[in-house]
Amino acid sequence: MPDERVPTINLRLPVTKDGNKVWDITEKFTRAAAALETGQLIKDEYFTLFESVGALEIMDPKMDSGFLRLGETLEDEYDVSRDLLPDEVIGIMDQFLSYEMAWHEGYPLSQTLLTSLYIERLLWPSPKTLDDARFIRFDGRGASGLAQSLLHTVLRAFCLGLVKSCDLVIQRIVTREYFEEEDFCTMTYHRDLLSGFPEEEVDTVLAQALQWLSDSTLPESLSDDMISAIRVRLDFRKKFLEAITPSKPASSTQDLWAAMIDQLKHFNESHSLGKPVPEAFSHRIQRRLASTVPPRPIVDFTFEEAIEKLILTCSHCQETSRLAKCQVESSQNLLAITRVFGSRKPHPLAFARAYFCSGMFCVERNEYENLLRKDVEEIVLRDDPIMDPVNWSIEAPQSSGVPKDPRLAMSQVIDDFCYRASCYLEFWSALCQNRCRMRRMLSHTIRAFDDLQAECEVFDEDLRQVAPEMQISPLSLWSYHQKLRQMEWVTQLGFEQDVYLPDELGGMYWWLARLSEIRSRLLEQMILPAIKHRRNAIAQNKIKIKHAKVEQMSDMQSFIETLLHEAHGTSALADSLSVLYIVLAYHELIPAPPRPYGEAALRYELRMKPFLRIGTPSPPDYEGFCADMQPCGMYDNPAQHPSIILAELGPRIESWMQEAKAAFTALKKLGPSAAKATGVEHAWNKAGFAPYAIKDVSNVLLSCIAVGVTLAGLRGTFAKSGYDMDPKPVQAILPEVDKRYHDAWVVPKIVSR
Amino acid sequence: MDNAEATTYLSQYLGKSLRIHILDGRIFVGQMKCTDGDCNIILSLTYEYRQPSPNAIREAIESSENSSTLITLSSRFVGLVVVPGQYIQKIEYEETGRASGQYVVP
Numbered sequence: 001m002p003d004e005r006v007p008t009i010n011l012r013l014p015v016t017k018d019g020n021k022v023w024d025i026t027e028k029f030t031r032a033a034a035a036l037e038t039g040q041l042i043k044d045e046y047f048t049l050f051e052s053v054g055a056l057e058i059m060d061p062k063m064d065s066g067f068l069r070l071g072e073t074l075e076d077e078y079d080v081s082r083d084l085l086p087d088e089v090i091g092i093m094d095q096f097l098s099y100e101m102a103w104h105e106g107y108p109l110s111q112t113l114l115t116s117l118y119i120e121r122l123l124w125p126s127p128k129t130l131d132d133a134r135f136i137r138f139d140g141r142g143a144s145g146l147a148q149s150l151l152h153t154v155l156r157a158f159c160l161g162l163v164k165s166c167d168l169v170i171q172r173i174v175t176r177e178y179f180e181e182e183d184f185c186t187m188t189y190h191r192d193l194l195s196g197f198p199e200e201e202v203d204t205v206l207a208q209a210l211q212w213l214s215d216s217t218l219p220e221s222l223s224d225d226m227i228s229a230i231r232v233r234l235d236f237r238k239k240f241l242e243a244i245t246p247s248k249p250a251s252s253t254q255d256l257w258a259a260m261i262d263q264l265k266h267f268n269e270s271h272s273l274g275k276p277v278p279e280a281f282s283h284r285i286q287r288r289l290a291s292t293v294p295p296r297p298i299v300d301f302t303f304e305e306a307i308e309k310l311i312l313t314c315s316h317c318q319e320t321s322r323l324a325k326c327q328v329e330s331s332q333n334l335l336a337i338t339r340v341f342g343s344r345k346p347h348p349l350a351f352a353r354a355y356f357c358s359g360m361f362c363v364e365r366n367e368y369e370n371l372l373r374k375d376v377e378e379i380v381l382r383d384d385p386i387m388d389p390v391n392w393s394i395e396a397p398q399s400s401g402v403p404k405d406p407r408l409a410m411s412q413v414i415d416d417f418c419y420r421a422s423c424y425l426e427f428w429s430a431l432c433q434n435r436c437r438m439r440r441m442l443s444h445t446i447r448a449f450d451d452l453q454a455e456c457e458v459f460d461e462d463l464r465q466v467a468p469e470m471q472i473s474p475l476s477l478w479s480y481h482q483k484l485r486q487m488e489w490v491t492q493l494g495f496e497q498d499v500y501l502p503d504e505l506g507g508m509y510w511w512l513a514r515l516s517e518i519r520s521r522l523l524e525q526m527i528l529p530a531i532k533h534r535r536n537a538i539a540q541n542k543i544k545i546k547h548a549k550v551e552q553m554s555d556m557q558s559f560i561e562t563l564l565h566e567a568h569g570t571s572a573l574a575d576s577l578s579v580l581y582i583v584l585a586y587h588e589l590i591p592a593p594p595r596p597y598g599e600a601a602l603r604y605e606l607r608m609k610p611f612l613r614i615g616t617p618s619p620p621d622y623e624g625f626c627a628d629m630q631p632c633g634m635y636d637n638p639a640q641h642p643s644i645i646l647a648e649l650g651p652r653i654e655s656w657m658q659e660a661k662a663a664f665t666a667l668k669k670l671g672p673s674a675a676k677a678t679g680v681e682h683a684w685n686k687a688g689f690a691p692y693a694i695k696d697v698s699n700v701l702l703s704c705i706a707v708g709v710t711l712a713g714l715r716g717t718f719a720k721s722g723y724d725m726d727p728k729p730v731q732a733i734l735p736e737v738d739k740r741y742h743d744a745w746v747v748p749k750i751v752s753r
Numbered sequence: 754m755d756n757a758e759a760t761t762y763l764s765q766y767l768g769k770s771l772r773i774h775i776l777d778g779r780i781f782v783g784q785m786k787c788t789d790g791d792c793n794i795i796l797s798l799t800y801e802y803r804q805p806s807p808n809a810i811r812e813a814i815e816s817s818e819n820s821s822t823l824i825t826l827s828s829r830f831v832g833l834v835v836v837p838g839q840y841i842q843k844i845e846y847e848e849t850g851r852a853s854g855q856y857v858v859p
Contacts, residue, residue: 021848022772028762029844033792035759042763043787047795052787055795055835058775066779066801066831075806125825190830290830 056292065287065294076282080121080135083147084155086226090274092118093158093233094303095281097267100162101306102299104169104313104349108185110289111299113166115281118159123191124288130197130205133160146219149212154230157209160194161237164202167193168244173354176432183434184350190290199245206238229270236263243317250317250324250359257318264311271303309349316344316352323679324359331374332559332676334360338431340680347434357432368425369418376414378676379481380474380527382556383538383549386410386467406466413462417475420455423448427486439493442486443610449483450614472530477522483614484519488512488570490610492744502734503592504607505746506581507629509574511608511619516571518617523564531557555674562667562675569663569700576656576707577747579649583714584748585635586645587723589732642723646715653711661704668697703745713750729753763788766846771796773836774843779803780826781836782847792838799834802826 036042057063068074084092099112113119118135127133134156170186170193194202213231242248243256286295319341328334341348341356348356361367373387381387391411397404423445430441453476460473491512494500500508535553537543584590601622605612608619619625631649633639640648667675672684684696710732717730732748740746754762766785773781773794783799805813805824813824 023846023848024843025766025846026841026844029766030792030838030841031754032759032762033788033790033838035754035756036763036790037756038790040756040760041787041789042760042767043795044767044785047786047797051833052795052835055833056831058781058834058836059777059840066803066829068777073806074803075808288827288829290832292832 062294063292065289065291067294068287074284074287076117076279076284078117078279078282080117080280081151083145084151085147085275086150086222086230087273087275088277089150089155090226090229090233090270091276092155092274092280093230094267094271094274095276096158096162097310098301098303098306099299100166101309102301103166103185104309104351105301106183106185106350107299107301108187109166109191110187110189110286110291111283111296112301113162114189114191114289115283115285115298116159117280117282117285118155119163120285120288122156122159123163123193126192127194130160130194130201133194146222149216153209153212154234157205158234158237160202161206161234161241164194164197164199165237165241165244167195168199168241168246169351171195171246172244172358173350176354176357176429182437199241203238203241206234206241210234210238225270226273229273232263232266232270236260239263244355250321250355252321254318254321254325257314257321261311261314261318264307264314267307268304312346313349313352316341316348317355319344320352320356320359323356326679328360328679329374330378330676331371332378333678334371335375335431336675336677337680338428340677340683342431342433342435342438353432353434361428368428371428372418372421372424373414375424375482376474376478378556378559380472380478380530382531383534383543383552384474385543386414386463386470386474409466410463413459413466417456417459420459421452421479423452427482435493436497439490439497439499442490442493446483446486446490446610447613449479449486453479453483454615471533472526477526480616481519481522481527484515484522484617487611487614487617488515488519491515495746496737496743498737500607501593503585503590504603505734506578506585507604507625508607509578509581510625510629511611513571513574513578514617516567516574520564520567520571523560523567528557528560528564531560558670558674559676562670565663565667565670566675569660569667572656572663573660573700573704573707573745576653576660576704577745579653579656580707580710580748582629582631583646583649583653584732586632586638587642587714587728588635589728589730589750590748643718646718650711650715653707657704657707657711661701664697664700664704668701699742700745702741703747706741706747706749710748710750717750727753770847772845772847773841774845775836775840776842777840781831781834783834786833792841793835794838794841794844795833795835797833799831800828801831802828 059067061067061069096113096116099115103109103112121135122133135152170188173184174186210231213227213234218227239256239260243253243260281298283295283298323337323341328337338356338360342353377384377387385391385407388407391407391414394405394408394411396408426441426448427445430438430445433441456475456479457473459475463474464470491508494508495505531553534543535550535557538553539550581590585592604622604625611619620628632645638645672678672681675684677684713730721729729752730750731753733751734746734748737743768784768786770782771785771794773796775781780802781796781799782802783796785794786797787795803826805827810824
């Protein structure tokens with residue numbers, strides 16, 4: 001209700017510059033508009049109808065976020081300057097933490113933190129100095145009394161710390177090399193989250209508040225528990241802000257994160273001391289934000305859940321910090337670390353991933369070129385004259401008549417190659433995304449690597465001109481190997497994410513087996529012999545590079561061997577599983593959903609979509625695929641008796657399974673250091689249900705054993721009850737992702753019906 | 754006013770800054786992009802201004818101890834909007850200091 005006692009006031013528009021004239025044109029404007037014909041538009045020639053569709057309609061309750069219904073007010077009744085009790089301060093702080101984590105989970109700020117009347121008061125109108133950012137501006141009275149100090153010293157410091165850390169979180173996420181985050185909302189609705197103020201200033205405010213808590217003589221009525229609960233919350237904010245300060249390298253924050261995790265573990269206990277103040281939050285503030293939608297309800301996020309997420313995020317950051325300390329030199333090692341980090345379960349939140357990226361990679365493009373050169377070196381060109389650092393120090397001859405130094409030519413070819421291989425950066429970006437997006441992005445990078453491989457033939461030809469003794473085509477081999485690996489990962493991620501239906505698993509394992517088989521042949525027949533050859537050459541001093549050492553080549557050889565064992569094992573286990581699924585299909589033990597309108601050939605095309613445009617290896621056509629997948633005729637009408645099918649195919653399952661077991665055992669024996677997994681050994685050494693999607697080799701070995709158990713179960717059942725029982729006495733169950741030994745290996749279980 | 758005259762008159766405001774007061778008391782300030790026979794007006798780069806609430810006015814007066822004081826309107830950026838003709842109470846043309854384009858006859 002308008003207040004009649006309010007005296008006349010002068011209103012002015014802040015945008016109007018002094019002296020500007022303002023004309024009332026209402027009457028003439030409406031008269032002119034009325035003279036327009038129906039459908040006639042007066043419009044700016046660059047303004048399109050298409051653009052106009054995006055305009056918000058004022059007074060439309062669904063579009064106009066400033067539209068107030070009858071009796072609805074914009075202002076909230078809550079008085080931000082009122083005295084606060086200590087338990088209310090704890091309650092508000094805890095509510096902030098819940099909203100902060102809800103935001104980290106992907107909700108917009110408008111439905112979480114920006115619904116706080118306290119934060120709104122601090123941030124709007126935009127403070128010019130940090131001192132301006134207070135709950136009551138232009139207040140000469142100053143804070144006095146416990147309740148006011150709690151409000152103006154403690155809660156203000158907490159809020160400022162919170163807002164500044166949100167600003168740093170956004171900065172960290174948007175400055176990633178590849179920014180396309182779909183799990184996080186960076187929108188700030190025209191509110192400036194103290195981005196103009198250095199974090200040191202905010203840190204000082206927090207330090208002062210902590211100082212006040214320990215210095216001032218607090219009344220006896222305030223229990224020690226209460227004081228320490230407030231202190232630990234303030235201290236957490238201070239530490240968090242310090243840890244995510246951009247200038248602080250990730251390698252130096254490990255202790256900070258550890259301390260925060262310790263603090264957070266006690267938050268749940270002291271949470272009960274607090275008293276919630278729901279009036280301090282209002283969804284109506286959204287009407288004042290630069291938002292295009294009318295207010296939406298405030299997100300409900302429990303404190304327990306928030307603390308759990310926060311502890312998780314801190315532990316992910318701590319892990320990053322530990323890894324950043326390792327000073328990873330090898331790009332293969334970095335790859336192992338990145339893959340293990342990306343496969344952590346529960347999956348790291350957007351901020352933890354951004355923290356990992358900024359901690360492990362430098363933003364400069366140069367960094368990726370070095371990484372790429374190292375990668376090529378480690379797979380195909382270790383201690384080769386082509387990669388000798390000296391090559392990059394040779395200057396081009398002044399006159400064009402002088403022949404070019406071959407070493408210079410080599411370095412130029414490699415530089416050209418690096419320039420061309422921009423997909424390498426995308427490859428790393430893909431690995432830092434969430435799991436689903438990783439699969440989608442890798443499906444794109446494999447195409448880029450396919451193109452790169454074709455171009456590498458030219459680069460290899462150039463190299464051969466200057467290094468005629470070269471045994472292999474290094475760059476094509478490298479990109480081919482890289483591409484195959486990614487194709488395998490795309491397929492395996494499909495199993496992990498349950499992209500394939502139960503009756504499609506056999507076919508997809510068959511495809512995985514083909515990919516790994518090609519890669520293991522590539523490693524065995526091309527890459528490994530070349531390394532052995534170079535090792536001998538170094539041993540006999542035929543290669544003249546300063547730092548070339550036989551031991552390095554031996555390391556290289558064992559690394560390639562680990563790759564070989566892995567590829568070989570993957571191919572054998574995939575083959576074994578594929579045949580197992582074929583047998584189950586013939587015995588009608590795999591549930592096939594009814595598909596009245598589905599066509600198998602089209603479905604096959606859909607599953608193979610990521611690989612259809614790949615030159616080599618391209619997926620076989622549907623007929624060829626069917627011939628391999630249905631060795632004994634149609635599943636519902638087999639050419640042979642089921643007993644013969646099991647007798648024929650059973651031994652194949654078994655022998656492949658044994659082969660896989662042998663390969664993975666050999667890989668395990670070589671160990672994480674040979675496989676360049678230093679820093680993430682724990683993902684290797686821990687058997688059982690480790691919290692990673694890429695699990696340890698022992699878990700793959702368990703999967704091999706599970707295949708054997710399933711086969712034995714199948715044989716036992718049919719030996720006991722014959723083949724023609726209807727309904728079947730048993731059924732095949734596909735374990736859910738958390739109940740598998742390894743996420744990418746779906747081994748069916750035979751259970752009695 | 755005939756059609757040609759109206760067209761000329763209205764066209765001169767294209768790209769110019771208009772203040773539109775609407776019935777619920779809000780004011781929209783933005784550049785005019787388009788209008789039609791029903792006087793619906795599309796404004797771009799618009800800011801929304803709202804009268805301060807009675808509480809806020811009282812507070813401001815109390816703090817300044819002066820019964821005639823200046824209060825800035827609460828504003829926010831809303832971007833591209835269409836103001837339907839039926840809600841328009843008053844249209845004002847704001848002559849900005851810069852002489853951009855041709856002279857406008859209000």
